[in-house]
Amino acid sequence: MRATLLHGPHDVRLEDVPDPVVQRPTDAVVRVVAACVCGSDLWGYRGVRPTGEPRRVGHELVGVVEEVGSEVTRVRPGDFVVAPFALGDGDCAHCRHGIWTSCVRGAAWGAQDKDGLLVDGAQGEYVRTPFADANLVATPGMPDDAMVPSLLTLADVMGTGHHAAISARVGAGSTVVVVGDGAVGLCAVLASRRLGAGRIIAMSRHADRQALAREFGATDVVAERGAEGAAAVMDLVDGVGADAVLECVGTRESMEQALDVTRPGGFVGYVGVPAGGPELPIGRMFSGNLNVAGGVAPVRAYLPELLSEVLDGTLDPGRVFDLQVPLDEVAKAYAAMDERRAVKSLLRP
Amino acid sequence: MRATLLHGPHDVRLEDVPDPVVQRPTDAVVRVVAACVCGSDLWGYRGVRPTGEPRRVGHELVGVVEEVGSEVTRVRPGDFVVAPFALGDGDCAHCRHGIWTSCVRGAAWGAQDKDGLLVDGAQGEYVRTPFADANLVATPGMPDDAMVPSLLTLADVMGTGHHAAISARVGAGSTVVVVGDGAVGLCAVLASRRLGAGRIIAMSRHADRQALAREFGATDVVAERGAEGAAAVMDLVDGVGADAVLECVGTRESMEQALDVTRPGGFVGYVGVPAGGPELPIGRMFSGNLNVAGGVAPVRAYLPELLSEVLDGTLDPGRVFDLQVPLDEVAKAYAAMDERRAVKSLLRP
Known part of the structure; x- marks a missing residue:
């Protein structure tokens, strides 16, 4: 063969x-x-x-x-x-x-x-x-x-996006941010809609992926990245942060961006294969009760x-x-x- | 005054x-x-x-x-x-x-x-x-x-031990390990019993604290620490790991010990103030679906x-x-x- x-x-x-x-x-x-x-x-x-x-x-x-x-x-x-x-x-x-x-x-x-x-x-x-x-x-x-x-x-990819959403406890009415607009990120948007999320903010710079994210259920799209992207998300959620942030990339930058927009007591659900092994900042997680769940789906x-x-x-x-x-x-x-x-x-x- | x-x-x-x-x-x-x-x-x-x-x-x-x-x-x-x-x-x-x-x-x-x-x-x-x-x-x-x-x-301390247990999703029948035998660790044992845990393994080297842990509901006590302690716990749980591990110390060693005995898909509920800011090993967490939740209670x-x-x-x-x-x-x-x-x-x- x-x-x-x-x-x-x-x-x-x-x-x-x-x-x-x-x-x-x-x-x-x-x-x-x-x-x-x-x-x-x-x-x-x-x-x-x-x-x-x-x-x-x-x-x-x-x-x-x-x-x-x-x-x-x-x-x-x-x-x-x-x-x-x-x-x-x-x-x-x-x-x-x-x-x-x-x-x-x-x-x-x-x-x-x-x-x-x-x-x-x-x-x-x-x-x-x-x-x-x-x-x-x-x-x-x-x-x-x-x-x-x-x-x-x-x-x-669909099971992986779903795992991100399940790990972050997405449920009825949740405010969700999805970091990453690859196939897994797009499926995470779909999984969040399926689980009843009230608001889904997709972070994406590409017009075609933004369009598909919206069709999959994204209510908002943020094109900025890094600190600017986090600030744009926080503006959308009145400075509180999201209940659930789905990290579907796996870099240090994407995890930081995820932690930046998680509300105290909220969950980062991560499924991005950690590239180069970023370590998690436990001091910051501790003071803000930022929970991190997920892994290989x-x-x-x-x-x-x-x-x-x-x-x-x-x-x-x-x-x-x-x-x-x-x-x-x-x-x-x-x-x-x-x-x-x-x-x-x-x-x- | x-x-x-x-x-x-x-x-x-x-x-x-x-x-x-x-x-x-x-x-x-x-x-x-x-x-x-x-x-x-x-x-x-x-x-x-x-x-x-x-x-x-x-x-x-x-x-x-x-x-x-x-x-x-x-x-x-x-x-x-x-x-x-x-x-x-x-x-x-x-x-x-x-x-x-x-x-x-x-x-x-x-x-x-x-x-x-x-x-x-x-x-x-x-x-x-x-x-x-x-x-x-x-x-x-x-x-x-x-x-x-x-x-x-x-x-x-009681609210903090409870937060560790809640963060680690202790529930009816859970297998729980408590790392730390200070007041918070002992209260975490009590909180786990209250939430219906089926098995509670307290890690403690001190006879008086071991005794109180047992009175609070610990079903097993492990006196060893570090790699030896983790091995002793894993023996008790048939090599599978615990559903919930309550990290009530806050050092790099205690967090490693906690991750060592958490089963894939399980939760570390941590409330120990991170001393010196140990960072969390995300690569290891990812591959084992080891979830980390908690923080200042x-x-x-x-x-x-x-x-x-x-x-x-x-x-x-x-x-x-x-x-x-x-x-x-x-x-x-x-x-x-x-x-x-x-x-x-x-x-x-």
């Missing part, structure tokens, strides 16, 4: 690799119907993180089950499934607490699992999926092709709930994809996101 | 100072019935924080209202009242959100308020109380003298609820006081806590 490998900065290639097969009785092999490029994939692509040996990439996919191991009972060949970006066994204490990302037997797409067996990257034609019964969530019947982008967001836990709303048409996060290309053109998909010509690129094998 | 001043390291003195009077129509003057020494008072006493000019000290008191300003309507001369350690106006957005410690017109005992008028320290005979209606909570009638210690804990918000249980005898936090001395002997009260001969010293003017 063909799959994408990252060779180094600005060098992704589609190559021939071995076809995946069922290796353990709990495995399934899934044919990828759609995958995509994540903001976090750009770190390796940009050389921010060294690549080392060429490696398989991609961690978001929807597809059709091709083959299952002897112990797989909940999904069947032919099922259309959504897969979460982090794989758990569904059975350990952490999975049972809903934190699938901390599974003691967890695995990641594109890397070796705890037994040393490769789990294929999602940006390819097929993937071996460990713990298939636990991870794969099947739709009832084959969904319409137009629904594929929204289903694909449930593998990561356990999207599998949210999948059933969000899936049902995508299927019934009430949730349409797929609009974050503004580029669709065949898998052959994966290099274009990366370049478009790298050069900010696309919010998020969808790949069709 | 006489009041305590901190002159410098290991130098507290009871001195004659001007009698407080009503200066604004919202003030009350309260005769102090009991005050106490706080762990945080020891920072100045030990020279960890420079003292500068001699200054009034003490921020925990119960007393009897002596005189009220013309706009005070909710408390009357003769009322027995509990005062919170931080003073708010009860009316700003932050107070209305329950975060009295962030009041825009807030004041602190022993320091000048925002109009430049001194608010007396609590370790004295009388205090001027700004925003008396908002801050002072009266008991129905004069309480029995034996209840005074428990009432006094509502000014700070808005005890005024919790006062009515906790007061009713002290009055009906179901809550007895006053047992954290293991030394009672007349105000004359305030220097002894400090020395006993400094030398760890007492958990907490109560002063009777």
Whole structure:
């Protein structure tokens, strides 16, 4: 089969690799119907993180089950499934607490699992999926092709935006600020609306993303950044600060901006992968009762709930994809996101 | 009147100072019935924080209202009242959100308020109380003298332990670890029991404090500290980690110990004043979904609820006081806590 490998900065290639097969009785092999490029994939692509040996990439996919191991009972060949970006066994204490990302037997797409067996990257034609019964969530019947982008967001960005909102306790009437206008930030706006937020202030400098944020439920848009951006937000909220601030970037600057606009007793819900490890200023958090919750999103836990709303048409996060290309053109998909010509690129094998 | 001043390291003195009077129509003057020494008072006493000019000290008191300003309507001369350690106006957005410690017109005992008028320290005979209606909570009638210690804990340590537990979302069946066996840590044990925790692991090296922790509801005691202590706790919880960890110390070591024993998705509820400003390791928090909530406790918000249980005898936090001395002997009260001969010293003017 063909799959994408990252060779180094600005060098992704589609190559021939071995076809995946069922290796353990709990495995399934899934044919990828759609995958995509994540903001976090750009770190390796940009050389921010060294690549080392060429490696398989991609961690978001929807597809059709091709083959299952002897112990797989909940999904069947032919099922259309959504897969979460982090794989758990569904059975350990952490999975049972809903934190699938901390599974003691967890695995990641594109890397070796705890037994040393490769789990294929999602940006390819097929993937071996460990713990298939636990991870794969099947739709009832084959969904319409137009629904594929929204289903694909449930593998990561929609569940991640939702995790930011849940972590920050967004609820009926909340005043929310969303820091970051990438796919996750836009989904965080949508998640906040869904949870009943009364006011949603999106921080965005790009006209197209501002427009989508408004369609997703943003009541206000602030284009300024840093201290100016924080001041503009504080003006909107009468100097009090927001109940919930969703930090969807991961830099020191974005976290500072988030803390700057959180009201005393409020929550920063953060899901931006910390880039370079900014540390949190506990003295400032202490004096203002600024709470910080979140982390790598356990999207599998949210999948059933969000899936049902995508299927019934009430949730349409797929609009974050503004580029669709065949898998052959994966290099274009990366370049478009790298050069900010696309919010998020969808790949069709 | 006489009041305590901190002159410098290991130098507290009871001195004659001007009698407080009503200066604004919202003030009350309260005769102090009991005050106490706080762990945080020891920072100045030990020279960890420079003292500068001699200054009034003490921020925990119960007393009897002596005189009220013309706009005070909710408390009357003769009322027995509990005062919170931080003073708010009860009316700003932050107070209305329950975060009295962030009041825009807030004041602190022993320091000048925002109009430049001194608010007396609590370790004295009388205090001027700004925003008396908002801050002072009266008991129905004069309480029995034996209840005074428990009432006094509502000014700070019981409300602070409760804030740690609330911030960490302690609820029915929670597994809780309490880091710190000072008065706040012991009250955090009691607060956890009150909130229905299923298991409470107290970390304490001192036999007398271990005994009180058990009486307050601790189901397990771990005497080890640091990495050894964390390992001992993890053994008790089958390697999973606790749902809620209450950090009641405020050092880098205690916060690390707290993060070490929090399960993925769990909460550290912290109320220890950050000593030297340890920063929080966001990379580690992110990957484990370790949430950090809390801060300086808005005890005024919790006062009515906790007061009713002290009055009906179901809550007895006053047992954290293991030394009672007349105000004359305030220097002894400090020395006993400094030398760890007492958990907490109560002063009777």
